[in-house]
Amino acid sequence: QLRRLFGSSVPPFPPKFYLAMTEAMAEERRARLEQYLQNVTLDSNITNSDVFISFFRKLQQDTFQIETQRAALDVHLADGSSIRLDIQTSDTAERILEVTSHKMGLSRELIGYFSLFFIQDHGDGALSVVKKVAEFELPYVSLQSMKELHCKLGIRKWYMDPSLDTLLMHCRASINLLYLQAIQEIERNWIKPTEEDMQELEFLQKTENKVKFLELVREMQFYGYIRLDPCICDYPEVGCSADVYVGNNEINCYIKLPTNQTKEVSFKINRLRCWQVTFLGAGKDGKEETLELRFEYRDSDKWQWIVFYTKQAFLLSSCLKKIISEQMMKASKEGQEM
Numbered sequence: 001q002l003r004r005l006f007g008s009s010v011p012p013f014p015p016k017f018y019l020a021m022t023e024a025m026a027e028e029r030r031a032r033l034e035q036y037l038q039n040v041t042l043d044s045n046i047t048n049s050d051v052f053i054s055f056f057r058k059l060q061q062d063t064f065q066i067e068t069q070r071a072a073l074d075v076h077l078a079d080g081s082s083i084r085l086d087i088q089t090s091d092t093a094e095r096i097l098e099v100t101s102h103k104m105g106l107s108r109e110l111i112g113y114f115s116l117f118f119i120q121d122h123g124d125g126a127l128s129v130v131k132k133v134a135e136f137e138l139p140y141v142s143l144q145s146m147k148e149l150h151c152k153l154g155i156r157k158w159y160m161d162p163s164l165d166t167l168l169m170h171c172r173a174s175i176n177l178l179y180l181q182a183i184q185e186i187e188r189n190w191i192k193p194t195e196e197d198m199q200e201l202e203f204l205q206k207t208e209n210k211v212k213f214l215e216l217v218r219e220m221q222f223y224g225y226i227r228l229d230p231c232i233c234d235y236p237e238v239g240c241s242a243d244v245y246v247g248n249n250e251i252n253c254y255i256k257l258p259t260n261q262t263k264e265v266s267f268k269i270n271r272l273r274c275w276q277v278t279f280l281g282a283g284k285d286g287k288e289e290t291l292e293l294r295f296e297y298r299d300s301d302k303w304q305w306i307v308f309y310t311k312q313a314f315l316l317s318s319c320l321k322k323i324i325s326e327q328m329m330k331a332s333k334e335g336q337e338m
Helices: 002-006 015-020 023-040 050-064 093-104 108-113 139-145 162-168 172-187 195-206 210-217 313-337
Strands: 070-076 082-088 114-121 127-132 152-157 231-233 240-247 250-256 262-268 272-282 289-299 302-309
Touching (some): 082 093, 093 114, 108 162, 114 139, 162 172
Antiparallel strands (some): 231 240, 231 302, 272 289
């Protein structure tokens, strides 16, 4: 099936090969296939093709035994409200985002600045963005497979450069989406306003001056970043816990050292050479998957691998890819102007 979908780049293996494989060989093959499939999804020419979308639509439905039929699906906004859609269970995320945007009155040219995400609201008030929903993914099917995680489908902005906000200020629907998300992130302690800034933000919120609110909050620490759940990293020592914020061309970490001291570290994206996500198997409870993201980083003219163990590894990978694509687009635009 892979050769039919992706062509001759997937080599054929005779039946005897599988019988002769040792456990170590099988594990290596699994890891290489996993890496290959991750790389395949980076090529938009493939992921936008009808063959690819049809293949993964059928794969998702067959895996979870969900037939194509009409259903209701809620897309949640940052203030807790939701938009109910009448959909087909086989509708892709791209289709559902288009319908949601139309219902909200979001300009068609601005749809690409937003995306669907799977989100968890925890009892203690914390917010987890589990992952970005891939365009070819079937959100209805994925939600059925994630019932134990109690996830909901939400719409959030999808760009990492805060200055891009200015491109969305002519549309009432996009302003409202940015405004609600900013309020949510302040309440959940993602954004770090000073006490003085907080007073001014509260005044602007009372007067419903959304544009001025966004102009002010844009200057605050960690605005436009995505915050990950606390995780484990191996920097500067193995086994350190870390609070991770990714955005604005950096991975910013508050790392708790074995001495109980906290160290703030910023990994600049322009010093990062490559990264990879690896599935390490099921967790101790047998339910949650254990993932790692490792990236090669130049620190003091020396390259080293930095590892994060986090269930949000794919989300972090998506953020890194988005940052780099925005940098490339900005550099290309500046080159054209020069």
